[in-house]
Amino acid sequence: MALPSGAPVSAKPKRRFYLRWPFGLAVAAVIGYGVAVAMHWDDRGALWVQESFESTAEQSESVWLPAYQVDIDAKPLPGMDDDEASDIAFNPQTRTLFAVMGKNPFLVELSLDGNVLRQIPLHGWNNPEGVAVMEGGHLAIVDERLHDLTVVKVDAHTTALNHGDFPSYDLGKSVKSNKGFEAVAWDPLRQRLVIGEERPPKLYTWSTDGRSPLKGDKQPLPSDELDLRNLSALGVDPRTGHLLVLSADSNMLLELDEQGQQVSFMTLLGGFNGLEDTIPRAEGVAMDDKGNLYMVSEPALFYRFKKN
Template structure:
């Protein structure tokens, strides 16, 4: 009968033969996660950020410097409505958000307090909102694949889709993962429209006053290495584009050439966040550079540069 010591030798040998295989499997799984989450791209951008000069940082939004001063403030009475986007109105210094599950347009203070809640009658799934001029607001309906420009003033209590002209955005390639985001680019006099998955950008020229003419045009961009595109915003100071991704837990800054400049993770423990933003669906920035985000189901965030 073999001794206990000799019996343990094959067992040890099997262990040492197994662990390189297990390590290889773990490495392969880890690599897959890194690629799927685009952490490899973020790592390259993080390295690139380190080489930006103080002057270059000053000329950009520079998201790493932002810290939350309002963290996960609930929007009362909207727990079941699903906040879907956010836009800033410089004329009233208020914010407008659309609720997708139960269609509403909501006006908020810059502190995230609800001023009014306006039913959107006839909309199926409003997902994007942008403030234009003269009280005009553009709303993207993901399910109807269209864009409607409505008129909102201080006395508006509800909006009926049948009262306004809707513009067909065409079929999206992925059902309910279609046209998700919209922002008005004031310096370039155009709307920027985003398709959720795979992320794509389009433009529609407008001065913000006149009725929309023509149709959307593709905006080629190779920098949208995100799992999805949830929302868009434009910094009125620099003209840089903010691209939000709920699935990637990420906010990207793109310059006027569409190149990545900086990014901010939406994970807990970073940029003043106590916890990860559950599902970031809307982003806006005011003329002071203050950043606002809304998340499903009904959470409000504000970030200031420190």
């Protein structure tokens, strides 16, 4: 039946903004919470609160990462953009650094200012991801695809290294084949290698005096405090024995004490700790005997941090 002329037409009521925004806010809150948990911002927030209660004495007994400021920021390693810097280690005998390149396997020796001193090709390696300097010129190299750890000897006359010339140790299969054993660090205080699996992050140790062939097998180390998205590299402070755990996916460097408890952290985002820009993909970390901190990032960038 037709409506009388002039009768008002009933229109579908429009949904008001004030009826929509609570739902949108709830969705945003759920998404934000999910991102915070995935990035472990909740844990970092708890650690940040914990840090604020640490005394000066307690800070002096640790590495205390919040006190570090970058003094060499994103220095390019010349001619290595296609080689993918994967790790870095400090050599106290020569007071130089050794970085390992994963895509085109070779070692590069650097000065403490990040200047290239020499390159040493690695023949027979597939994807070296971790390097540690032990005792008497011995270096441990972890290859993610070969699932092994090789102990090599490097001196001033070394021009190349062949995988088959040195003892290798099977690390076993990892949970994810392409996210396997990624990191290694030498702990001189406890006479052991610390080995890291990338994802899910896990830690292992292998006892050694740093000179002799390895004996036995790797042993699991409690990894409950590794609330990180991945594990990219490991370092050990030779003064305190505290472990440094680097995560490229979390843009984070985490300090663990001798009991494996979180002590401090440093974010790798631009604007923090003096960084002009976010470190693109932090893949290696090392600390020298004076407490200076070194990092390498893909593709081939060098960083140095010093404590205020």
